[in-house]
Amino acid sequence: MWAFIHKLGSPKWFYGISAKLQPWFWAAAGLLIITGSLWGLAFAPADYQQGNSFRIIYVHVPAAFLAQSIFIAMAVSGLVFMVWKIKVADMAAAVMAPLGAAMTFVALFSGAVWGVPTWGTWWMWDARLTSMLILLFLYLGVIALRGAFTSRDSASRAASVLAMVGVINIPIIKYSVDWWYTLHQPASFTLTSRPAMPTEMWLPLVIMVLGFYSFFIALTLMRTRSEILRREANKHWVQELVTGQAVKAPAEEAR
Amino acid sequence: MLAVKATLVRDLTLLLRRRGEVLNPLVFFALVITLFPIAISPDPELLAVIAPGLLWVAALLAALLSLDSLFRSDYDDGSLEQLLLAPQPLAALSLAKVAVHWLLTGLPLALMAPLLGIMLALPAGSYAVLALSLALGTASLSLIGAIGAALTVGLARGGVLLSLLVLPLYIPVLIFGAGAVQAAIFGEGVLAHLAILGALLAASLMLAPWAIAASLRISING
Amino acid sequence: MAFDSFSEFLAMGGHAPYVWSAWGVTALLLLATVWHARVEQRQLLKGLKRRARRQNSTRGTAQ
Numbered sequence: 001m002w003a004f005i006h007k008l009g010s011p012k013w014f015y016g017i018s019a020k021l022q023p024w025f026w027a028a029a030g031l032l033i034i035t036g037s038l039w040g041l042a043f044a045p046a047d048y049q050q051g052n053s054f055r056i057i058y059v060h061v062p063a064a065f066l067a068q069s070i071f072i073a074m075a076v077s078g079l080v081f082m083v084w085k086i087k088v089a090d091m092a093a094a095v096m097a098p099l100g101a102a103m104t105f106v107a108l109f110s111g112a113v114w115g116v117p118t119w120g121t122w123w124m125w126d127a128r129l130t131s132m133l134i135l136l137f138l139y140l141g142v143i144a145l146r147g148a149f150t151s152r153d154s155a156s157r158a159a160s161v162l163a164m165v166g167v168i169n170i171p172i173i174k175y176s177v178d179w180w181y182t183l184h185q186p187a188s189f190t191l192t193s194r195p196a197m198p199t200e201m202w203l204p205l206v207i208m209v210l211g212f213y214s215f216f217i218a219l220t221l222m223r224t225r226s227e228i229l230r231r232e233a234n235k236h237w238v239q240e241l242v243t244g245q246a247v248k249a250p251a252e253e254a255r
Numbered sequence: 256m257l258a259v260k261a262t263l264v265r266d267l268t269l270l271l272r273r274r275g276e277v278l279n280p281l282v283f284f285a286l287v288i289t290l291f292p293i294a295i296s297p298d299p300e301l302l303a304v305i306a307p308g309l310l311w312v313a314a315l316l317a318a319l320l321s322l323d324s325l326f327r328s329d330y331d332d333g334s335l336e337q338l339l340l341a342p343q344p345l346a347a348l349s350l351a352k353v354a355v356h357w358l359l360t361g362l363p364l365a366l367m368a369p370l371l372g373i374m375l376a377l378p379a380g381s382y383a384v385l386a387l388s389l390a391l392g393t394a395s396l397s398l399i400g401a402i403g404a405a406l407t408v409g410l411a412r413g414g415v416l417l418s419l420l421v422l423p424l425y426i427p428v429l430i431f432g433a434g435a436v437q438a439a440i441f442g443e444g445v446l447a448h449l450a451i452l453g454a455l456l457a458a459s460l461m462l463a464p465w466a467i468a469a470s471l472r473i474s475i476n477g
Numbered sequence: 478m479a480f481d482s483f484s485e486f487l488a489m490g491g492h493a494p495y496v497w498s499a500w501g502v503t504a505l506l507l508l509a510t511v512w513h514a515r516v517e518q519r520q521l522l523k524g525l526k527r528r529a530r531r532q533n534s535t536r537g538t539a540q
Contacts, residue, residue, distance in 0.1 A: 037500075041496075053489070060499070063503065102510060109502050114499065222518065230521060242525040243529045
């Protein structure tokens, strides 16, 4: 079991296996997102109260779910890195952060735009949007902190600590903000309870959420592979991979 | 235990010698409060409405400003490294340092706040809650802020980054702190808010020292 | 189909600017992240190849 985990942590092994996994996740992402988009935009019935503007839900909710999930994934990767010293975990955490921030921005933008026909305003300080905004700041903080250190190891450990501190705070922040603002409509879709929407509206949403998650995995695999190449550039296997020929170790190369 | 007490005494002595450093956050607090009637309106009715939030935000910012120097002078002269090498748990020693910071920053801010409340026409019946909520809240703010201070103490311009890192984490304390004062004005729910502030403090007391210690190690070794 | 014609689909019952700007920004960001990841990968591989060529050409000579 531990051997498997440490094997998972070997950059070279990860580079190999992710090459095989990547295409599947890209295919799934493309298929699910296109299907979900067409279904949600053209085939799902319009909402009785909000009309066609409700279709924004098909990008807003998946983006919001991803925004939160990616932060958690980032914190877990940071924990794995700090406890078991698995470098690939830190590489994954480093590449996840910008996508998480982008998804948070998408959730904010789509949420704000949705607010115009719904509430007549470009910005509403309600619980959901406010929590998303704070999450964006948390992401920016982690990204900024990682970039501020000159030593990569210090940067990795600092970013891991901050991500873990942040992830503990996220439920506290959500609870606090929820308590404070009461205007936002109740959550329309949770994993454990029956949604308040009819199936024709709810199914494309599930498809979009799955599509977004596949996209996240595919992109993270791809960028982690680049990060591996970047950090392991001096290793023989990388040089062999890049030049396509066996590297002859010269006599004076130290082991 | 002796080492913790020694750290407490040392930090208290050092900070008390630098009177300016202790007074700065208080003057900042007063100045910021002064800015708002000037920028908005001197109308007491309007000020009374925004007073709880204003007082809390200004106190929070004053506390934030003083965080940067929490570890910096010790980092600069090498005594922080000595602290890391000490046999006592770094978490306990960090807690001692944060306690001093609160005693000389948070607590004075909390005690001064009612005076500024008068200037903002804060309604009667909320002054005690103002001081109490700030006393409880600034303790959490010192603990949480110290994590950020520890992470950034080794960085060249860590001060600005410190604010970016710490402010989102401050928001729950702000919500319940200002909320407590609002509740006191409108007559109900004060105890609930203060209880949650207490819970946040308890959680910070349990978790923050470890994060501070880990962060200090990262900054020194970097 | 929830719409009777393509032009109706585009109009989104009057909510066109909102729906299409939200979807547009989303699509833009998703595509931009993919594009950036591919450029990153390509540039990395190019740089590594260049480095390897330089190193191989100097190998065997005194460093």
